[in-house]
Amino acid sequence: MNEPAKLTVSASPHVKGPAxxxxxxxxxxxxxxxxxxxxxxxxxxxxxxxxxxxxxSCVAFEYLSRRIMKRSSTIGDLSAVVTGVLLAxxxxxxxxxxxxxxxxxxxxxIVKQLFGGVGQNFANPAITARIVLLVSFxxxxxxxxxxxxxxxxxxxxxxxxxxxxxxxxxxxxxxDLYRAADKLPxxxxxxxxxxxxxxxxxxxxxxxxxAAYLIVRGVIKITIPFTxxxxxxxxxxxxxxxxxxxxxxxxxxxxxxxxxxFMATDYTxxxxxxxxxxxxxxGCGVLTSVIRLYGSLPEGVSYSILLMNxxxxxIEKATAPAYFGFxxxxxxxxxxxxxxxxxxxx
Amino acid sequence: xxxxSPGAVLKAVSKGRGGIxxxxxxxxxxxxxxxxxxxxxxxxPMQQHIGAPCTPTVKKGDHVDVGQVIGDSDxxxxxxxxxxxxxxxxxxxxxxxxxxxxxxxxxIESDGLMTRWEGxxxxxxxxxxxxxxxIRASGLVGLGGAGFPSHVKLxxxxxKPIDTLIINAAECEPYITVDYRECLENxxxxxGAVYTLADLLKVPNVVIAVEDNKxxxxxxxxxxxxxxxxxxxxxxxxxLKSRYPQGAEKMMVLSATGRRVPAGGLPADxxxxxMNVASAAFVSRxxxxxxxxxxxxxxxxxxxxxxxxNVRVPIGTSVREIIDFxxxxxxxxxKILSGGPMMGQALVSTxxxxxxxxxxxxxxxxxGAGLKANRDCIRCGRCHEACPMGLIPTQIVKYANKxxxxxxxxxxxxxxxxxxxxxxxxxxxxxxxxxxxxAKEIMREAGVK
Ligand code: SF4
Ligand code: SF4
Numbered sequence: 012m013n014e015p016a017k018l019t020v021s022a023s024p025h026v027k028g029p030a031x032x033x034x035x036x037x038x039x040x041x042x043x044x045x046x047x048x049x050x051x052x053x054x055x056x057x058x059x060x061x062x063x064x065x066x067x068s069c070v071a072f073e074y075l076s077r078r079i080m081k082r083s084s085t086i087g088d089l090s091a092v093v094t095g096v097l098l099a100x101x102x103x104x105x106x107x108x109x110x111x112x113x114x115x116x117x118x119x120x121i122v123k124q125l126f127g128g129v130g131q132n133f134a135n136p137a138i139t140a141r142i143v144l145l146v147s148f149x150x151x152x153x154x155x156x157x158x159x160x161x162x163x164x165x166x167x168x169x170x171x172x173x174x175x176x177x178x179x180x181x182x183x184x185x186x187d188l189y190r191a192a193d194k195l196p197x198x199x200x201x202x203x204x205x206x207x208x209x210x211x212x213x214x215x216x217x218x219x220x221x222a223a224y225l226i227v228r229g230v231i232k233i234t235i236p237f238t239x240x241x242x243x244x245x246x247x248x249x250x251x252x253x254x255x256x257x258x259x260x261x262x263x264x265x266x267x268x269x270x271x272x273f274m275a276t277d278y279t280x281x282x283x284x285x286x287x288x289x290x291x292x293x294g295c296g297v298l299t300s301v302i303r304l305y306g307s308l309p310e311g312v313s314y315s316i317l318l319m320n321x322x323x324x325x326i327e328k329a330t331a332p333a334y335f336g337f338x339x340x341x342x343x344x345x346x347x348x349x350x351x352x353x354x355x356x357x
Numbered sequence: 358x359x360x361x362s363p364g365a366v367l368k369a370v371s372k373g374r375g376g377i378x379x380x381x382x383x384x385x386x387x388x389x390x391x392x393x394x395x396x397x398x399x400x401x402p403m404q405q406h407i408g409a410p411c412t413p414t415v416k417k418g419d420h421v422d423v424g425q426v427i428g429d430s431d432x433x434x435x436x437x438x439x440x441x442x443x444x445x446x447x448x449x450x451x452x453x454x455x456x457x458x459x460x461x462x463x464x465i466e467s468d469g470l471m472t473r474w475e476g477x478x479x480x481x482x483x484x485x486x487x488x489x490x491x492i493r494a495s496g497l498v499g500l501g502g503a504g505f506p507s508h509v510k511l512x513x514x515x516x517k518p519i520d521t522l523i524i525n526a527a528e529c530e531p532y533i534t535v536d537y538r539e540c541l542e543n544x545x546x547x548x549g550a551v552y553t554l555a556d557l558l559k560v561p562n563v564v565i566a567v568e569d570n571k572x573x574x575x576x577x578x579x580x581x582x583x584x585x586x587x588x589x590x591x592x593x594x595x596x597l598k599s600r601y602p603q604g605a606e607k608m609m610v611l612s613a614t615g616r617r618v619p620a621g622g623l624p625a626d627x628x629x630x631x632m633n634v635a636s637a638a639f640v641s642r643x644x645x646x647x648x649x650x651x652x653x654x655x656x657x658x659x660x661x662x663x664x665x666x667n668v669r670v671p672i673g674t675s676v677r678e679i680i681d682f683x684x685x686x687x688x689x690x691x692k693i694l695s696g697g698p699m700m701g702q703a704l705v706s707t708x709x710x711x712x713x714x715x716x717x718x719x720x721x722x723x724x725g726a727g728l729k730a731n732r733d734c735i736r737c738g739r740c741h742e743a744c745p746m747g748l749i750p751t752q753i754v755k756y757a758n759k760x761x762x763x764x765x766x767x768x769x770x771x772x773x774x775x776x777x778x779x780x781x782x783x784x785x786x787x788x789x790x791x792x793x794x795x796a797k798e799i800m801r802e803a804g805v806k
Contacts, residue, residue: 019691090735
């Protein structure tokens with residue numbers, strides 16, 4: 012045998028698992044599809060236009076900024092597509108298209124690439140962009156057109172309506188009253204998203220289908236969405252003194268489901284360890300509930316996630332898991348540990 | 358640990374332990390070990406173990422026989438090197454090793470006779486001290502890949518009583534089947550070792566651990582475990598879910614006893630000794646015959662090898678000759694490994710000798726082991742989930758880039774066993790194991806533990 016001409020030398024391991032960044036992002040895109048289709052069904056073709064513009068401009072900004080910064084192109088990893096779709100989901104359907112482009116610029120160039128690209132940003136790009144737009148163009152961002160199929164007179168989102176309720180009185184009664192007056196969507200309409208709101212946040216069913224897909228595929232863990240939504244549910248149940256209808260409207264009425272499953276679970280801006288995820292989810296839940304119940308805003312998902320994004324490194328530090336064989340240096344607790352040891356030996 | 362009735366098989370828990378599923382590819386499992394004829398020359402590096410290198414005890418021109426000591430050290434943590442063929446010493450000089458580094462070695466040209474050295478006689482062993490001395494003289498190092506001198510491992514200090522001896526037959530690395538073949542072909546040696554070691558080291562419990570994807574081996578080992586009539590219930594078989602790296606020492610100890618080896622500690626700290634099954638079988642053979650470690654079994658496999666099989670090879674045989682014996686390559690190899698795909702070392706050339714601790718020679722085409730471009734970390738956490746040691750590789754990368762030894766120490770880098778589970782799982786193809794080594798290096802330089 013001849014000596015092989017050229018052997019490749021690299022560090023172990025020499026085999027790789029099937030996971031790729033592109034594959035993961037593609038899974039997220041698949042998971043967003045049901046909600047995207049629902050948004051077009053509910054709000055008409057303009058929803059598709061907004062999604063297309065956001066996605067295209069996000070990808071374009073990703074390409075250009077990497078180009079200008081003389082870095083390798085990363086559009087192939089599809090993360091810019093995910094950001095684009097998520098940004099669109101967080102906008103009202105009637106938004107002027109040039110605002111979509113500004114939002115994409117904020118998300119990709121300012122939040123993501125200036126901080127070093129995927130994995131480096133401290134806040135969720137889509138959420139930050141939404142907040143920037145909300146602050147800059149408040150009226151365009153809060154002008155929520157009615158779904159096509161509805162000929163009601165309501166002019167506010169369900170959450171805004173609920174915020175005006177008297178929480179000391181019978182809440183289900185108030186909901187029924189508003190419903191009769193066509194000022195609130197029916198429960199059925201809520202589930203299927205036939206209500207006012209950002210274009211991708213309304214259809215709970217579609218979002219949950221996508222979320223289930225992500226969980227089954229192992230892309231996200233249920234920890235953050237579960238603790239987040241669970242915490243909000245507990246707060247709302249307490250605030251409404253156990254009123255289930257009110258709680259259900261609160262859970263489905265805003266961007267909570269979208270935020271909890273698709274935004275709060277963003278890898279870069281949420282903790283990697285389980286304990287951290289729990290703290291993060293509960294933190295998001297508490298903030299959202301407090302903003303909704305006591306703040307001047309009807310919705311609080313974006314702000315809560317943004318705040319928790321910023322706190323994420325701290326949470327990660329504080330909840331750092333003990334590695335294998337970690338021994339506490341302090342003397343306290345020693346007897347207990349020894350007992351546990353003895354138990355293991357017995 | 359709870360003791361089930363005799364004959365019962367312990368089932369190790371594997372939940373929440375990290376690790377990965379990796380294709381087994383044990384294509385040589387059914388191939389009976391073939392003895393390779395003596396090679397023309399063998400190259401025996403003076404360091405084939407963790408610890409102090411040996412000094413050559415022969416010089417150019419000397420005639421040596423199989424089993425004769427050709428290198429030894431007066432240090433305790435070291436293992437002597439024996440001639441693996443009979444013939445003439447042609448060189449005592451530096452040679453290139455698998456990792457590309459140069460090291461002193463003795464080269465022997467074989468006379469093809471394999472004459473056994475006349476000094477070989479079964480050692481007299483009646484207690485622990487004699488056992489330890491005999492094992493040192495045998496030149497045995499961990500045959501599972503670690504290469505730690507076995508006598509050091511077995512010579513646990515008096516203040517650390519050992520209650521469990523774990524015979525490791527997990528063989529969780531893909532492709533490699535030498536331990537599996539050892540179980541099937543040399544079960545009586547394994548059994549002999551179990552009893553001898555248990556008696557001499559006064560260890561009350563023995564656990565033989567094997568992955569549950571090896572039913573044949575389980576059957577054979579079960580019969581060994583059951584055959585302890587007059588000993589009560591000392592030997593038990595434990596099946597592990599086949600999940601890499603179940604065979605790692607600390608994982609074994611946890612599975613068998615529920616105890617966690619403290620960071621920086623050894624299994625002996627929690628009353629355990631873990632021994633590779635092939636090493637154990639060797640001990641038994643050695644005590645019977647006195648023939649030191651001069652040959653070993655290797656799995657020769659991978660998609661570029663014409664006839665993948667298990668071969669018994671004199672130590673020091675060149676990788677090239679071993680591959681030739683297996684029919685050579687089917688196509689130009691892209692990468693050749695000594696050891697398994699998860700932890701093995703990529704060879705710079707096939708012109709390197711097989712060492713005592715090498716359990717496999719694998720040759721892959723680009724299809725089998727092509728490198729993937731690495732991207733930025735997306736902080737997906739897969740590396741953390743995969744890490745059996747509970748480390749957070751993505752953060753270790755962050756602090757390694759900052760060269761922050763303090764933080765690295767807090768993150769527990771030192772417990773990393775470089776198993777590669779994290780890098781295997783990483784969708785961004787971060788070279789995480791390299792980062793782990795870098796992190797350890799940074800800590801070493803900064804002098805933090
Ligand atoms: S698996 Fe890779 S991409 Fe994911 S967090 Fe770890 S290093 Fe980053
Ligand atoms: S190589 Fe180290 S960090 Fe990576 S999974 Fe193995 S033990 Fe954990």
